[in-house]
Amino acid sequence: MDLQQIRNFLKLSEELHFWNTANKMHITQSALSRQIQSLEEELGLLLFYRNKRNVKLTPAGEFLRDKWTIMLDELKYIHLFARKISEGETGTIKIAHPDSISSSLMPELLELISTRLPELKVELVQLVSENEQQFIKKYKIDLAFTRDRNRLANISSMKIKSDCLALVVPHHHAFATYADIITDNLRKEKFILPVADGDSSYLSVVQDFFDSMGFKPETFFYSDFGSTILGLVAKGLGLTVLPVTYQQHKIPGIRFIELPFSADLYLNWRTDDQSVVLKNVLQIISEKADAA
Numbered sequence: 001m002d003l004q005q006i007r008n009f010l011k012l013s014e015e016l017h018f019w020n021t022a023n024k025m026h027i028t029q030s031a032l033s034r035q036i037q038s039l040e041e042e043l044g045l046l047l048f049y050r051n052k053r054n055v056k057l058t059p060a061g062e063f064l065r066d067k068w069t070i071m072l073d074e075l076k077y078i079h080l081f082a083r084k085i086s087e088g089e090t091g092t093i094k095i096a097h098p099d100s101i102s103s104s105l106m107p108e109l110l111e112l113i114s115t116r117l118p119e120l121k122v123e124l125v126q127l128v129s130e131n132e133q134q135f136i137k138k139y140k141i142d143l144a145f146t147r148d149r150n151r152l153a154n155i156s157s158m159k160i161k162s163d164c165l166a167l168v169v170p171h172h173h174a175f176a177t178y179a180d181i182i183t184d185n186l187r188k189e190k191f192i193l194p195v196a197d198g199d200s201s202y203l204s205v206v207q208d209f210f211d212s213m214g215f216k217p218e219t220f221f222y223s224d225f226g227s228t229i230l231g232l233v234a235k236g237l238g239l240t241v242l243p244v245t246y247q248q249h250k251i252p253g254i255r256f257i258e259l260p261f262s263a264d265l266y267l268n269w270r271t272d273d274q275s276v277v278l279k280n281v282l283q284i285i286s287e288k289a290d291a292a
Contacts, residue, residue: 001042003075005035006068009047012036013065016055088276090119096127096135097145099226100163101265103248105145112284120277128195128224136268142278144268147202147243154272160265160289163243165209166256168229170236178257183213190238191217192229202263206241209261230254 012021012032022029040047047061057065085091097106110122127135132144133152150157169175174185194203210217220238223229227249229240234253243263247256267285269278 001039003072005039006072008032008035009039010065010068010072012048012055013057013061016057018050018055086276088278088280089117090121091277092121092123093143093277093281094123094125094141095143095145096125096132096141098147098265099126100147100243100245101145102126102227103250104245105160105265109285109288112288113281116284117277117280120281126225133268136270139270142269142273142275143281146266146268147263148199149201149264149266150268151199154270155268156271158267158286158289160267160285162262162264163245165205165241165259165261165263166244166246167209167259168233168240168242168246169255169257170233171253171255173239173255175257176255178259181213181257183215186213186217187215189218191219192221192223192232192238192240193217193219194229195222195224205261205263209241209259212261227251 008021008025008027011025012018015021015024018029018032022032025032027035036047045060046058047064049056049058106124113120113122125141127141127144132141132146132148133150133155135141136144136155137152145160167175167181175181193206194200196203221229221232223232226242226246229242230246230249230251232238233240234251241259244256244258267282269282
């Protein structure tokens with residue numbers, strides 16, 4: 001049997017009239033009769049009681065009508081879902097991002113993605129920066145926003161934007177503006193900084209600030225998670241340098257003083273990835289970046 005035979009059977013079970021059914025299914029009455037007879041022979045049972053004047057479903061026919069109606073509805077859904085997967089409208093995409101854009105860029109992007117691809121599931125993860133590109137390469141994530149330039153082959157990269165860096169101090173601190181930041185005073189401060197990574201282009205920008213002030217910071221706490229660092233600053237445990245976008249976290253007890261240094265934000269993905277979902281999401285992010 002094939003799907004068209006089943007569709008014709010279901011239409012006949014609704015019409016209970018061979019001529020009407022054949023006309024609506026755009027086949028001849030004799031072709032419909034042969035299909036029903038072939039179906040009965042294949043199944044080894046009678047589907048309809050019929051004579052010259054009446055057509056009626058047998059109990060077995062009623063059972064198959066109910067079951068096949070459900071089956072065809074499920075097939076329609078399966079085919080629709082397969083089409084959406086093929087067109088990149090559904091599925092799951094895994095995105096890694098730094099904490100610095102958790103309360104700024106990411107909510108804006110996810111709103112756009114949700115509007116354009118409402119059935120797409122997005123899994124967000126935060127990784128230590130040194131793991132991001134390896135996770136892409138090993139198919140553990142699909143996209144990675146990062147402050148570091150790509151170092152690996154077969155990974156494509158797109159610059160999204162640049163964010164100003166800021167010296168973050170407790171709210172009661174004497175530093176209020178950039179003019180207040182004096183080297184001799186900085187030497188007296190304790191610092192909370194990301195874990196050192198010699199290959200980090202982001203940390204090199206942070207280091208540029210300290211170099212410009214002519215001193216090496218005394219670091220007492222290290223963390224790769226900005227929210228943790230901000231909490232420590234709010235407790236008066238030290239100062240830090242972070243992208244100014246962390247202001248969107250609205251953590252009380254701290255103040256941001258903008259510095260004449262900026263950190264770039266990149267988006268990385270596998271160059272050879274043919275996923276339509278990835279293509280659609282990249283298009284949305286690219287449009288957002290172009291509009292910024």
